[in-house]
Every structure is written in C-alpha cells, then in structure tokens.
Amino acid sequence: MELKRKRVVVTGMGILSSIADNVEDFKQALFDRKCGIKPSEKYLEWFENANASEILQDLSWPTLSDETVKSMDKAALWAYRVGSDALKQAKLDDEQHREKTALIVGVSSAGTEAFIPLIEHKLDQFSLNKALISGSFSSCSAIVSSLLGLQGGFELIATACTASTNAVGMGFDFIQNNKNKTVLIVGTEPIYLPTFAGFYALQAMKKTPSSPFSGLPGMSIGEGAGALLLEDYDHAVARGATIYGEIFSYATSCDAYHETAPDPRAEGAVQVMNSALNNANLTSNDINYINAHGTGTEANDRCETLAMKKVFPNILDIPISSTKSYVGHNIGSAGIIELLACFLTLPEKKILPTLNFTEPRLNCDLNYVPNEFITKDVKFFMKNNYAFGGNNCSVVAGVKSDEPHLSTYEAKKVYITGVGSITSIAHTFTESMDKLWSGDFNQEFQISQVSLDCDVEKDIKLLIESLSKNKEVMQFCYDKFGQENIEDYLATEGVVHKINNLDARKILRRFDPRKANQISTFALIALTQTLTDAQRKIKRDGHTLGLIMGMAKGPQSTVNKYLQSLFPDPTRVRTSEFPGSLMNAISTFCSISEGIKGYNTTLATGVNAGLGAFAYGYEIVRQGLQPQMLVGGADESMSTMGIYLESLTNELLMTKDHKDYQLYSKDKTGFIAGEGAAMFLLESKESALSRNAKVYAQVLGYGKSNDTCYFDKENIKKRSQAMQSAIAAALKEANITMDDIDLICGSSDGSLLQNKIEISAIKGSLGKNKDIPVANYNGYFGLVESSAGLLNMQILLETFQRQEILPIPYTQEFLDDEINFVKVKMKKAIKSVLQLGATEGGNYYAIVLQGVA
Known part of the structure; x- marks a missing residue:
C-alpha cells in the first residue's frame, strides 16, 4: 500500500553550549563567530596543551529540588534543561500533549558521572544516591521523561558521534507510524576523563582550536546539549505552533571497515548520503548546502571530502561548513547542536562559516565557507555525521515549511x-x-559461583574494599542485606547462568x-x-x-x-x-x-x-x-x-x-x-x-x-x-x-x-x-x-x-x-x-x- 510520508517539522529548540545557554544567545554567538574552544580548566591538570569547548556557565535549576539536582548527573540535567526549553518554545505545556510525546536521547558517555570519583580514585566524593539515580546508562531517558511528563515511550541511542543525529531519524520514524504526533529529541554529552583521555591517547587532539579541512589536522573536544521537538505538520498547524524547520528524510549505514578509521574509499559515507536523498525523493542537484561532520582530523576531512565529491557532481557549487569550529566536537550531542545551528541561521539566508580556516589541506579542495558568513537562499540542506566503527548518519532538512515536499513509501509486511x-x-x-x-x-x-575471590585486577579489589568503608554504603548494605558489608553476601549468594x-x-x-x-x-x-x-x-x-x-x-x-x-x-x-x-x-x-x-x-x-x-x-x-x-x-x-x-x-x-x-x-x-x-x-x-x-x-x-x-x-x-x-x-x-x-x-x-x-x-x-x-x-x-x-x-x-x-x-x-x-x-x-x-x-x-x- 502506497503511503505519503508525514511531514515532520521542528516546533521547539533548546541549547546548552560553551558559547551560549539559550537559543537566542546561541544564535547571536553564531553570527558573532564566537569560538568556544580554549585551554581546558579541568584537563590541563593531566594533559599538556589540553583544549576543549566546555560549559563553564553557572546554571540554576529553579524547578528542581536541591535533592533531585544532587542525584542527577550532568547528562540528565543538561538533557532536562534543553528539553524543557524546547517544549516551552513549542508551547507544548498541557498534560495531554505531553502524555503522547516520546523522548529519544542520543549520548555516548551516559551513566558515567556517578562513578567518576571511583575512576579518579577520589572515593570521599562518591555519592551512593547519585549512583542509585543516575548510575545506569539508560537512566538519562527515564529521568528526563519523568521530570517532563512524557509518556510516549523513550529510547537511548548510543552510536557515539552520530547518536543525536540518529535520534532525529528515529523520531522521524515514530511520527511516520502514527505512534506519536510529537517526539522530543535530545543530544547530551558532558566531557569525562575516560573520553578525553581516549581521544588524547589516539593523538586526535589539536593543540589549538580545530580548523576543519585546513591547517594542521586535529580535533577539539566539546561538551553540550541540544533539543529539537519534532512534530507532525498537520498537528503543529492545528494547534498554531511556530515552525522553525522541516526534516525530509534520514538514513544510516556502516562502513564495516575498521573500529576507528573511516573507510578510505568513503563507500559508507557515499551510501548514507545517497540513501537519505532517495528516501526524500530528491537528487544531488536539490541540495543547496551541506553541514559537514568536519572534525578536523586528517582521516575524517579527507574521506568526507571524497564522499561528497562522489555523491554531488556539482559539489564545487555547494557551500560546505563545519560547526565544530565554533563549539568543538560534542560527540553524542554533535549532530543535534549542528542541526540547531542550521535552523537558526539559514532562515536569515546566511550560511555558517568554518572558523579558524587557514590553508586548505591536501585533497581538501571544496567550498568550505572560510571564516565569514555568505548569503544564500537554502531550500534543502544535508547534515552528515560519522562515528567510530564506521557508523554513518545523514539527515535531509529545510527551513521553508510553506513549500511542501512530499515523498511516498510502500508499507511492507514484515x-x-x-x-x-x-x-x-x-x-x-x-x-x-x-x-x-x-x-x-x-x-x-x-x-x-560469583564471588570477590574470582579473578579480577588487584586495584579493583582494593577499590571494592575502600568503597566498603564508605559510611553511606555501609549503612545501605546493613539496611538492605542485614549486614554492614556486602562482600560476604556476594561470596555466598551470587550466582549466574554462565x-x-x-x-x-x-x-x-x-x-x-x-x-x-x-x-x-x-x-x-x-x-x-x-x-x-x-x-x-x-x-x-x-x-x-x-x-x-x-x-x-x-x-x-x-x-x-x-x-x-x-x-x-x-x-x-x-x-x-x-x-x-x-x-x-x-x-x-x-x-x-x-x-x-x-x-x-x-x-x-x-x-x-x-x-x-x-x-x-x-x-x-x-x-x-x-x-x-x-x-x-x-x-x-x-x-x-x-x-x-x-x-x-x-x-x-x-x-x-x-x-x-x-x-x-x-x-x-x-x-x-x-x-x-x-x-x-x-x-x-x-x-x-x-x-x-x-x-x-x-x-x-x-x-x-x-x-x-x-x-x-x-x-x-x-x-x-x-x-x-x-x-x-x-x-x-x-x-x-x-x-x-x-x-x-x-x-x-x-x-x-x-x-x-x-x-x-x-x-x-x-x-x-x-x-x-x-x-x-x-x-x-x-x-x-x-x-x-x-x-x-x-x-x-x-x-x-x-x-x-x-x-x-x-x-x-x-x-x-x-x-x-x-x-x-x-x-x-x-x-x-x-x-x-x-x-x-x-x-x-x-x-x-x-x-x-
């Protein structure tokens, strides 16, 4: 049965980044070409020349109790903040609408913060309450949906650097199947030591702010959160919502090539862009602008450039830019923050520049919009993101909601x-x-049998022993197990199907x-x-x-x-x-x-x-x-x-x-x-x-x-x-x-x-x-x-x-x-x-x- 795809529009936005903590200020910071990448206040302690795009603003939480705030990690707090802002901007305030709204969160390092004191060997800072509330990878989705009153089902996508872009695509699908009229998409990503250390050890970091496609290669890591409320177009019009943009299609693919390096032939990136175009019933000639992944690393910039050349015969006529030159690489929240930047600037007929641009690198020979905004009327644009493992994601979007573009699909039996x-x-x-x-x-x-006597590293045993001396943990163990130490319980009771x-x-x-x-x-x-x-x-x-x-x-x-x-x-x-x-x-x-x-x-x-x-x-x-x-x-x-x-x-x-x-x-x-x-x-x-x-x-x-x-x-x-x-x-x-x-x-x-x-x-x-x-x-x-x-x-x-x-x-x-x-x-x-x-x-x-x- 041939069906028309539902029009999916954006009716609400929220942002938290190093350069702004609200949508209006973020828009102004973009037009002011403000770069938020600077020497890291935290990671210079360990890493020489550590640069990062960090959220250093003092944030308040007037709608949450102090107890609730203390129990939440940054991933959940930031997701709550931007999600709340997006719902508020969309005027989706009534309980009935929120009951039917789904939530999809994209993140890479969830459930980490509660255990950072253990990881950093600062046991006196460990909070059992935070571990109980925010200690699982999926807790972020559960916390945010509960606080915002969303009951339409939630998911958490963990595809590293494509997570929030992938979440946009999944939300698009929720709406296509009449499961939800509204879906809140959130990307959230604090920088934690394991993530920073991993990229640093891979020698992917640049000593100065990243300059995608130009100069010395290297990325700048960033943190932040963004939210988009996706909504069925007819539903949005019926309730008088303001429309800020439209999602026409998306696709994902996998290189199936290497754990970290992109396929040098760029086949997966080519495939995902072609699939996104096909799903939208568009051709390469219809795209007026590409917001690139643009990490600044040698491998990414070279392969991404090659992929765009293969997909777009007219690529020299298409402006391309990387928003990571503003806010660094926000990992799981990168895609949604970059999409949001497009929805804020493109209605002004302005295309974001790639900041810090110097001499183009070898094989990087496209129009990367260096340093200054250019003026262009954009009807369709493409947002691409790529991740470790060769996970690729592409979204086709636009800002002219008054000009409908419809695609169709044949509903299949599965x-x-x-x-x-x-x-x-x-x-x-x-x-x-x-x-x-x-x-x-x-x-x-x-x-x-599972016990503390099984083969584990010596420092893990010492960590457990130290944690067992934490008064809060001891009291909890006594209340729960009738004893002050959990070790005896584990040694005698723990069994597992092996x-x-x-x-x-x-x-x-x-x-x-x-x-x-x-x-x-x-x-x-x-x-x-x-x-x-x-x-x-x-x-x-x-x-x-x-x-x-x-x-x-x-x-x-x-x-x-x-x-x-x-x-x-x-x-x-x-x-x-x-x-x-x-x-x-x-x-x-x-x-x-x-x-x-x-x-x-x-x-x-x-x-x-x-x-x-x-x-x-x-x-x-x-x-x-x-x-x-x-x-x-x-x-x-x-x-x-x-x-x-x-x-x-x-x-x-x-x-x-x-x-x-x-x-x-x-x-x-x-x-x-x-x-x-x-x-x-x-x-x-x-x-x-x-x-x-x-x-x-x-x-x-x-x-x-x-x-x-x-x-x-x-x-x-x-x-x-x-x-x-x-x-x-x-x-x-x-x-x-x-x-x-x-x-x-x-x-x-x-x-x-x-x-x-x-x-x-x-x-x-x-x-x-x-x-x-x-x-x-x-x-x-x-x-x-x-x-x-x-x-x-x-x-x-x-x-x-x-x-x-x-x-x-x-x-x-x-x-x-x-x-x-x-x-x-x-x-x-x-x-x-x-x-x-x-x-x-x-x-x-x-x-x-x-x-x-």
Missing part, C-alpha cells in the same frame, strides 16, 4: 525469517529448543580472538546462526542488510580494562580498549566480521533493549527503507565490580539456587543473572518470497509507552497503566483485539514490583477473556538483560511450530489466582501471541506476532 541464540542452555537456537522441550538439560551445570565450554573458533568462520571480547563473541555467534538459518549469504550486497543492537550494560569487561589503565597516568591510557568500550562496539565488531553495511544503530535503553531494537528494525523494513534487518541483543556475565555495584543500585537480590528464581511467585522474589545473545532476521514479504525463505512468523505490530515514575517507583497503578497503553497500541496496529491473542509472554525480571506491574497490566488488558495462557521463560536462561524479551520471543516462535506451550519453570505458588499461568506443558492451537517487556527505567514494549502456515 516477516521473521531467521533466528539465532547462545545461552547457558546451549550454543545454538535449535539445540536450546530441543533441550527445553525434552527437559534434557542439566541446569546445575550452567550456574557458576556459557561454558565455548570455543568460538570452531563455530565462526571469521574470528579474531585478539579483537573479540566476550559480549561481541556472543553477538556474532547468534548473528551468524541467524544468517545461516535464514540461508542469507552476504556476498557483495551487505548494503541491503542492516543491524540494530539493544544493549543493557554493554562491553563491561572491556570498560573495566580501559578504566583500570587510566591510573596512575591517564595520558598513557590503553588506546586498544577505548573504541571497544563504547556501546556500539558490539555492532561494529559484528558488522566488520560479516560485511553488514546497511542501516546500523545501537540502542542502550537497558533491560529489554533488544525489544526496542526489534521494534525499530520492524519499522525500517515496514517503511521499505531496508529489505532486511538483523535485530538483537547481547550480554556478558557481570564483572565482580559490576555485580558489586549492581547489588548496591538494583532493587533485586540475586538468589542462591536457580530453583529459587520463581517468576510471578507468591512468596519468592529475586533473580539470577544470565549471559548470552539473541538475534532475528526481519524481512519484507517481497524479499522473503523472492528467495523462497522459511518464515517463522509475521510481525503484526508493536506498541511503546513509558511511565513517569522514576522517582516514584512504587506507583504500581500508574506504571501498569503505561504498559497497558503499549499493549493497546500494539493491538491497534495489528488490527486485532485481545480475544485474538492465544498466548501472552511476559519478561518480568522476578522482582515483586515488576511482577505486580506486569500482571496488573495483563489483567487490565484481558477484558472478559481470562483464559489466555500467560508465560515467562527467564527462569530457563537467567536474566539476560538486553535479550530477555527476545529469548522469550524465540520460544514463542518454537511454540508456533510445535503448537505446544512450555510451562513457567520452578514457580510453586503464583501471586494471582485470576491469571492462567502456564504451570504444565500445554497443547494448544497458537496463531497470535503477545510479547511484553519493560526496562528498569519504566519503558514498556508490546509486540504482536502471528504464525504463518
């Missing part, structure tokens, strides 16, 4: 045509399913153990299984296949190694670990290994982030942006330090015995951590039929919502209502009712609170049909955080094949007699199923699948 996984049960999906249905697996064998006896070299065709950490290995094993299962061989068509990964804690082992190398001398940090410590490193590793060059994104929304990846992959295929998408999640067993901090900051207690992991239990709560990966291949019906692919199921629709209870977590009624909203949205898109659902599968982590929220939402959605079976299979694998819902969903696919439902394992007495919990293996005709999931921050997913005969 099938699941490939599956792969690795868990504590087995190393393949097929073997896992056979063992689960036969009951022939030794659960005791999969569980490994993947044992794995030799990846026997499974993977292309595997370099020197470059592979544990989590990336798990992801690659699940991914290659999925491709084999789908009979999809990548030859020279990697650009037709995309990859979206959902992350919870990400590459913990690599992060720990990298952080350990910061001291005693942060100038000698291990550069080999720096790119691998990023959240999108897993997607990078898989893409390079298999040559996957299509749409590429990493979501780091926490527990069940894989369901967010699944929904987004479905949306990309549904809109015909990509014929095939790999979607999945991966987790490695938590390190000792990770378990220690998890026990401090998490509501759950890890259980001693796997049989005590009883989901929806009347009297037992707790969890067992798990590790592993799950992957799916989503494919358009046309693509699947053209290659005679095996089809597991059709994706009928999805729903997303979030509560605003991050600071009120015991509000079960409001939180369950949010999950019900996600269920209703999924059923609506699927065009069915709850009466058509044959099985509901939850993915509660096992805490009493999550059990009650999920069961309450199910009861509120069942209506009169109280007999629908309800299952949850986390007990088999442990809580594989990002992949929990996906692993449950894989069992649902097998249920379609066998027409038999597995029971919930181990639970003896269930907490609600009105729910038809699956207590024994059950024969039943299964046609349509509903998969549910929630993040620890209060984001909810519902996905409807239908078996295909």
Whole structure:
C-alpha cells in the first residue's frame, strides 16, 4: 500500500553550549563567530596543551529540588534543561500533549558521572544516591521523561558521534507510524576523563582550536546539549505552533571497515548520503548546502571530502561548513547542536562559516565557507555525521515549511525469517529448543559461583574494599542485606547462568580472538546462526542488510580494562580498549566480521533493549527503507565490580539456587543473572518470497509507552497503566483485539514490583477473556538483560511450530489466582501471541506476532 510520508517539522529548540545557554544567545554567538574552544580548566591538570569547548556557565535549576539536582548527573540535567526549553518554545505545556510525546536521547558517555570519583580514585566524593539515580546508562531517558511528563515511550541511542543525529531519524520514524504526533529529541554529552583521555591517547587532539579541512589536522573536544521537538505538520498547524524547520528524510549505514578509521574509499559515507536523498525523493542537484561532520582530523576531512565529491557532481557549487569550529566536537550531542545551528541561521539566508580556516589541506579542495558568513537562499540542506566503527548518519532538512515536499513509501509486511541464540542452555537456537522441550538439560551445570575471590585486577579489589568503608554504603548494605558489608553476601549468594565450554573458533568462520571480547563473541555467534538459518549469504550486497543492537550494560569487561589503565597516568591510557568500550562496539565488531553495511544503530535503553531494537528494525523494513534487518541483543556475565555495584543500585537480590528464581511467585522474589545473545532476521514479504525463505512468523505490530515514575517507583497503578497503553497500541496496529491473542509472554525480571506491574497490566488488558495462557521463560536462561524479551520471543516462535506451550519453570505458588499461568506443558492451537517487556527505567514494549502456515 502506497503511503505519503508525514511531514515532520521542528516546533521547539533548546541549547546548552560553551558559547551560549539559550537559543537566542546561541544564535547571536553564531553570527558573532564566537569560538568556544580554549585551554581546558579541568584537563590541563593531566594533559599538556589540553583544549576543549566546555560549559563553564553557572546554571540554576529553579524547578528542581536541591535533592533531585544532587542525584542527577550532568547528562540528565543538561538533557532536562534543553528539553524543557524546547517544549516551552513549542508551547507544548498541557498534560495531554505531553502524555503522547516520546523522548529519544542520543549520548555516548551516559551513566558515567556517578562513578567518576571511583575512576579518579577520589572515593570521599562518591555519592551512593547519585549512583542509585543516575548510575545506569539508560537512566538519562527515564529521568528526563519523568521530570517532563512524557509518556510516549523513550529510547537511548548510543552510536557515539552520530547518536543525536540518529535520534532525529528515529523520531522521524515514530511520527511516520502514527505512534506519536510529537517526539522530543535530545543530544547530551558532558566531557569525562575516560573520553578525553581516549581521544588524547589516539593523538586526535589539536593543540589549538580545530580548523576543519585546513591547517594542521586535529580535533577539539566539546561538551553540550541540544533539543529539537519534532512534530507532525498537520498537528503543529492545528494547534498554531511556530515552525522553525522541516526534516525530509534520514538514513544510516556502516562502513564495516575498521573500529576507528573511516573507510578510505568513503563507500559508507557515499551510501548514507545517497540513501537519505532517495528516501526524500530528491537528487544531488536539490541540495543547496551541506553541514559537514568536519572534525578536523586528517582521516575524517579527507574521506568526507571524497564522499561528497562522489555523491554531488556539482559539489564545487555547494557551500560546505563545519560547526565544530565554533563549539568543538560534542560527540553524542554533535549532530543535534549542528542541526540547531542550521535552523537558526539559514532562515536569515546566511550560511555558517568554518572558523579558524587557514590553508586548505591536501585533497581538501571544496567550498568550505572560510571564516565569514555568505548569503544564500537554502531550500534543502544535508547534515552528515560519522562515528567510530564506521557508523554513518545523514539527515535531509529545510527551513521553508510553506513549500511542501512530499515523498511516498510502500508499507511492507514484515516477516521473521531467521533466528539465532547462545545461552547457558546451549550454543545454538535449535539445540536450546530441543533441550527445553525434552527437559534434557542439566541446569546445575550452567550456574557458576560469583564471588570477590574470582579473578579480577588487584586495584579493583582494593577499590571494592575502600568503597566498603564508605559510611553511606555501609549503612545501605546493613539496611538492605542485614549486614554492614556486602562482600560476604556476594561470596555466598551470587550466582549466574554462565556459557561454558565455548570455543568460538570452531563455530565462526571469521574470528579474531585478539579483537573479540566476550559480549561481541556472543553477538556474532547468534548473528551468524541467524544468517545461516535464514540461508542469507552476504556476498557483495551487505548494503541491503542492516543491524540494530539493544544493549543493557554493554562491553563491561572491556570498560573495566580501559578504566583500570587510566591510573596512575591517564595520558598513557590503553588506546586498544577505548573504541571497544563504547556501546556500539558490539555492532561494529559484528558488522566488520560479516560485511553488514546497511542501516546500523545501537540502542542502550537497558533491560529489554533488544525489544526496542526489534521494534525499530520492524519499522525500517515496514517503511521499505531496508529489505532486511538483523535485530538483537547481547550480554556478558557481570564483572565482580559490576555485580558489586549492581547489588548496591538494583532493587533485586540475586538468589542462591536457580530453583529459587520463581517468576510471578507468591512468596519468592529475586533473580539470577544470565549471559548470552539473541538475534532475528526481519524481512519484507517481497524479499522473503523472492528467495523462497522459511518464515517463522509475521510481525503484526508493536506498541511503546513509558511511565513517569522514576522517582516514584512504587506507583504500581500508574506504571501498569503505561504498559497497558503499549499493549493497546500494539493491538491497534495489528488490527486485532485481545480475544485474538492465544498466548501472552511476559519478561518480568522476578522482582515483586515488576511482577505486580506486569500482571496488573495483563489483567487490565484481558477484558472478559481470562483464559489466555500467560508465560515467562527467564527462569530457563537467567536474566539476560538486553535479550530477555527476545529469548522469550524465540520460544514463542518454537511454540508456533510445535503448537505446544512450555510451562513457567520452578514457580510453586503464583501471586494471582485470576491469571492462567502456564504451570504444565500445554497443547494448544497458537496463531497470535503477545510479547511484553519493560526496562528498569519504566519503558514498556508490546509486540504482536502471528504464525504463518
């Protein structure tokens, strides 16, 4: 069915940068050609000639209590500030509008600040309260949505330097599918020591302010935040909103070339620009201006110039500039700040200059608008950003909203045509399913003891011992565990579902153990299984296949190694670990290994982030942006330090015995951590039929919502209502009712609170049909955080094949007699199923699948 793409306009903006802390002042600073890059007040302590674009203004928070401010990190505070400003400018003040507004945050270094005192060995400055509130990677999204009253679902994109540009594209898609009329996009990025040290050690820094495309090469790191409120054009007009610009299309791609260096042939950059133009139904001749990534490094500037030459035959006639010469490289918030600069200056028929421009470098021979504004009327412009791992993103936008430009797409049916996984049960999906249905697996064998005596670095042990002497931590441990020290608890109670006896070299065709950490290995094993299962061989068509990964804690082992190398001398940090410590490193590793060059994104929304990846992959295929998408999640067993901090900051207690992991239990709560990966291949019906692919199921629709209870977590009624909203949205898109659902599968982590929220939402959605079976299979694998819902969903696919439902394992007495919990293996005709999931921050997913005969 041919559909017109909805017009997506910008109706609100917010900014916080080194040169201004509000939109009007930022606009003036741009026209004044103000450069915010100067010697760093903080990092000169460690690094010679350290320059940075830092936020040094005194900021006040009159709408927040002192207690709330102290519990938040800069990433969340800044996101709240610019998001609030954007909503205020858009006059989106009423509760009804905000309830339907989604939030997407782009960031690279989230959840870091609370632990900086530990990283910098300043233990007396460690705040347990800040760790509890702001200590997870996904906390920023949950905090901001709660404070601003946004309930339309949230996501956190962690693709390093393309994160906020990528977030704009995802928001664009939310609006295309009628999920939201308004989406708040935020990019936020404080500079922390690990980030600064990493770029410094890579010798990417310049001793003076960066001068993209000219003079001596080198980047200047920056920090800041920006926000754009995206809105359906008709909705904006109906409420009388002021329109500041319009988004026409976007695209992403992956070089699949190197962990840090761009492809010297610039193929990924060429692909992403061409895709963005095609999605907007435009040609290269339609673009009047390009806002370049323009970091100032030799490799970026050379490759980016080459890419533009390949895409635009008339490139010498197109002005190009880099906003990073004003505010430095803002990493995760770079794209949105640069887009915002365009929306402020282009309506004045002025094109931003590239400041600090001197002599063009070799092979940099385009019109980079040196130092002075030029006058030009711009209808369509392109905003490009590139990131470590070869992640590329391009947005086509404009400022003339009175001249509509419409594109169309054919809505596709989306099938699941490939599956792969690795868990504590087995190393393949097929073997896992056979063992689960036969009951022939030794659960005791999969569980490994975790204690402080396991093999960790000496300084980590000393750090834990020192942290245990912190009075605030000791009191918390006493209140929570009935003792003053957590060490004894961990040594006796901590267990985890481990993947044992794995030799990846026997499974993977292309595997370099020197470059592979544990989590990336798990992801690659699940991914290659999925491709084999789908009979999809990548030859020279990697650009037709995309990859979206959902992350919870990400590459913990690599992060720990990298952080350990910061001291005693942060100038000698291990550069080999720096790119691998990023959240999108897993997607990078898989893409390079298999040559996957299509749409590429990493979501780091926490527990069940894989369901967010699944929904987004479905949306990309549904809109015909990509014929095939790999979607999945991966987790490695938590390190000792990770378990220690998890026990401090998490509501759950890890259980001693796997049989005590009883989901929806009347009297037992707790969890067992798990590790592993799950992957799916989503494919358009046309693509699947053209290659005679095996089809597991059709994706009928999805729903997303979030509560605003991050600071009120015991509000079960409001939180369950949010999950019900996600269920209703999924059923609506699927065009069915709850009466058509044959099985509901939850993915509660096992805490009493999550059990009650999920069961309450199910009861509120069942209506009169109280007999629908309800299952949850986390007990088999442990809580594989990002992949929990996906692993449950894989069992649902097998249920379609066998027409038999597995029971919930181990639970003896269930907490609600009105729910038809699956207590024994059950024969039943299964046609349509509903998969549910929630993040620890209060984001909810519902996905409807239908078996295909």
